[in-house]
Amino acid sequence: EPEVTQTPSHQVTQMGQEVILRCVPISNHLYFYWYRQILGQKVEFLVSFYNNEISEKSEIFDDQFSVERPDGSNFTLKIRSTKLEDSAMYFCASRVERVSSYEQYFGPGTRLTVT
Amino acid sequence: EDKVVQSPLSLVVHEGDTVTLNCSYEVTNFRSLLWYKQEKKAPTFLFMLTSSGIEKKSGRLSSILDKKELFSILNITATQTGDSAIYLCAVGGGADGLTFGKGTHLIIQP
Numbered sequence: 001e002p003e004v005t006q007t008p009s010h011q012v013t014q015m016g017q018e019v020i021l022r023c024v025p026i027s028n029h030l031y032f033y034w035y036r037q038i039l040g041q042k043v044e045f046l047v048s049f050y051n052n053e054i055s056e057k058s059e060i061f062d063d064q065f066s067v068e069r070p071d072g073s074n075f076t077l078k079i080r081s082t083k084l085e086d087s088a089m090y091f092c093a094s095r096v097e098r099v100s101s102y103e104q105y106f107g108p109g110t111r112l113t114v115t
Numbered sequence: 116e117d118k119v120v121q122s123p124l125s126l127v128v129h130e131g132d133t134v135t136l137n138c139s140y141e142v143t144n145f146r147s148l149l150w151y152k153q154e155k156k157a158p159t160f161l162f163m164l165t166s167s168g169i170e171k172k173s174g175r176l177s178s179i180l181d182k183k184e185l186f187s188i189l190n191i192t193a194t195q196t197g198d199s200a201i202y203l204c205a206v207g208g209g210a211d212g213l214t215f216g217k218g219t220h221l222i223i224q225p
Contacts, residue, residue, distance in 0.1 A: 004157075033212065043158065043203065045212030056211045091157060102147040102165075102207045106157040 002026045004107035006092050012113045016081050021110045023075045023092030032075045033093040033104060034067065036060070043091065049075065082114045117142040117208050121216035129224050132194050136219045138204030139186040148180055148187050149213065151203040158203055161189070191221075199223045 005024045013019050025032050034046040047057040049067055064080045075094075079086055089111050093104040118141045128134055140148065147165045151158035162171045164180035164187060171178050175194075180187045191198055201220050205213040 031211070035212075042217050043205075043213075043215040045214070048211040050211075058212060089156075103149060103160050103163045104213060105160055106151075108156045 006107040006110050010111045019079050021077045025094030029094035030097040031095045034077045035091045036088040038088045084114050087114045117214040119216035121204050125220040127222045133192045136189040140206045142206045142208035144208050147207040149205045150189050153201040194223045196223050
């Protein structure tokens with residue numbers, strides 16, 4: 001069964017460093033998402049991406065964040081200058097384009113630890 | 116602001132019991148309500164509901180949506196220890212991203 005994959009599974013970085021989190025969405029899906037979950041808190045929406053551009057972003061997704069689809073399969077989230085409060089599990093998700101099909105499928109996540 | 120409230124936040128039952136998890140929501144331009152199961156890592160998709168009164172069923176799990184009263188329930192019958200997880204309710208509204216509730220932490224004791 002096709003699934004969303006994410007690398008790395010765990011990333012440790014120092015405050016102020018740049019990190020890139022990688023995702024490979026399900027191959028026939030056209031909408032891509034990033035969410036984060038701070039330990040013990042809700043899953044929170046960051047950004048959605050369709051047709052090679054951001055379609056929506058939340059208040060959390062400020063100028064230090066960016067997303068890119070550098071080729072036909074990868075979808076990346078870059079955090080330019082990490083802060084301690086960026087420590088969280090980051091989930092990538094994808095869905096098909098069909099109008100009636102809103103279910104999003106999540107990857108296993110990348111645990112980001114900022115020290 | 117879209118809002119999803121789940122109850123109870125945690126629940127401990129014995130194997131074989133039936134449980135009902137609740138999700139109420141306030142959302143602009145409702146499109147769908149989704150249930151996910153989260154074990155160690157990724158939320159795994161269970162159900163998507165868009166119409167009131169139509170039960171979705173998968174094995175021992177079932178779910179129904181009430182769009183008039185703005186809530187959904189997830190039922191699990193004959194619970195097993197493998198059902199232990201956090202169950203997440205999420206709503207899709209006018210915006211593309213999902214709004215999640217805090218989840219119900221379900222523990223099934225042998």
